[in-house]
Amino acid sequence: MYKIMDGKLVSASVKDRIRAEVKELNSNGHQVNLAVIIVGDDPASRVYVNNKKKACEYVGFVSEEYALPVSTSQEELLTLIGELNERRDVNGILCQLPLPPHIDDAAIIAAIAVEKDVDAFSAHNVGKIMIGDYDFVPCTPAGVMKLLSFYDIDVDGKNCVMIGRSNIVGKPMAMLMMHKNGTVTIAHSHTRNLKEITRRADIVVVAVRKVRFLTADMVKEGAVVIDVGMNRDENGKLCGDVDFDSVKEKCSYITPVPGGVGPMTIAMLMQNTLKAFYIQNP
Ligand code: GUN
Numbered sequence: 001m002y003k004i005m006d007g008k009l010v011s012a013s014v015k016d017r018i019r020a021e022v023k024e025l026n027s028n029g030h031q032v033n034l035a036v037i038i039v040g041d042d043p044a045s046r047v048y049v050n051n052k053k054k055a056c057e058y059v060g061f062v063s064e065e066y067a068l069p070v071s072t073s074q075e076e077l078l079t080l081i082g083e084l085n086e087r088r089d090v091n092g093i094l095c096q097l098p099l100p101p102h103i104d105d106a107a108i109i110a111a112i113a114v115e116k117d118v119d120a121f122s123a124h125n126v127g128k129i130m131i132g133d134y135d136f137v138p139c140t141p142a143g144v145m146k147l148l149s150f151y152d153i154d155v156d157g158k159n160c161v162m163i164g165r166s167n168i169v170g171k172p173m174a175m176l177m178m179h180k181n182g183t184v185t186i187a188h189s190h191t192r193n194l195k196e197i198t199r200r201a202d203i204v205v206v207a208v209r210k211v212r213f214l215t216a217d218m219v220k221e222g223a224v225v226i227d228v229g230m231n232r233d234e235n236g237k238l239c240g241d242v243d244f245d246s247v248k249e250k251c252s253y254i255t256p257v258p259g260g261v262g263p264m265t266i267a268m269l270m271q272n273t274l275k276a277f278y279i280q281n282p
Pocket of ligand 1: 094095096097098119139140168
């Protein structure tokens, strides 16, 4: 019998703890401020940014939104980031990706001050994750680790398979599971015999942006399956990278979409922003 890993429940407990801490900070005259930048009008990005702002409001952060037109130049965006870097009252800076094609994501990420890089996307923060000495962890992998620990799922010695090798999810996720002594395999679009690899996995994390990519025949009995996907199926219904209805029957634990990893990502953003405040105000 499978158990659902409830991201709404776990994220609510994280946000409630942060909310209590922020209340205390506010009563001592402090404010925690996250600047959120969105360029253009990508509907998915707009939904993500709205959810991030809602979470800020819930935990008691100030959230400044910079909604810039798609015509914004790279120089204009760099100027804004430079100003936000300089402001002592801004603790975190988040620039929603993807950016329009005429803007170089890497240049923008590199411009954000490392102590305000609450996404942990910069080379500095990524490097710190590699060596296992980090302040910020990218929000989605951090959220997955939190779900695993909440449900007492020990990674030590387990066969962990990460499907997907993005900088935002796959690579840092693999590192975090390795730091917890998992035996980690990173699979990707060139991997041969994927099914053979995933069928040996105790823990499978999928982040490939493909509707119902992971099917029941790819999963071993009793596995833990974490779905990072957020897709629309042929009927416009929200679904993940896992064929939930068939895969769940083989799992010990599984995350739903929606209501699994998604809410955790936002809770971890709140956690990183609070951490940024403490780093800047020791
Ligand atoms: N686009 C998709 N996921 C993310 C994220 O976690 N942070 C930012 N900044 N952009 C994203």
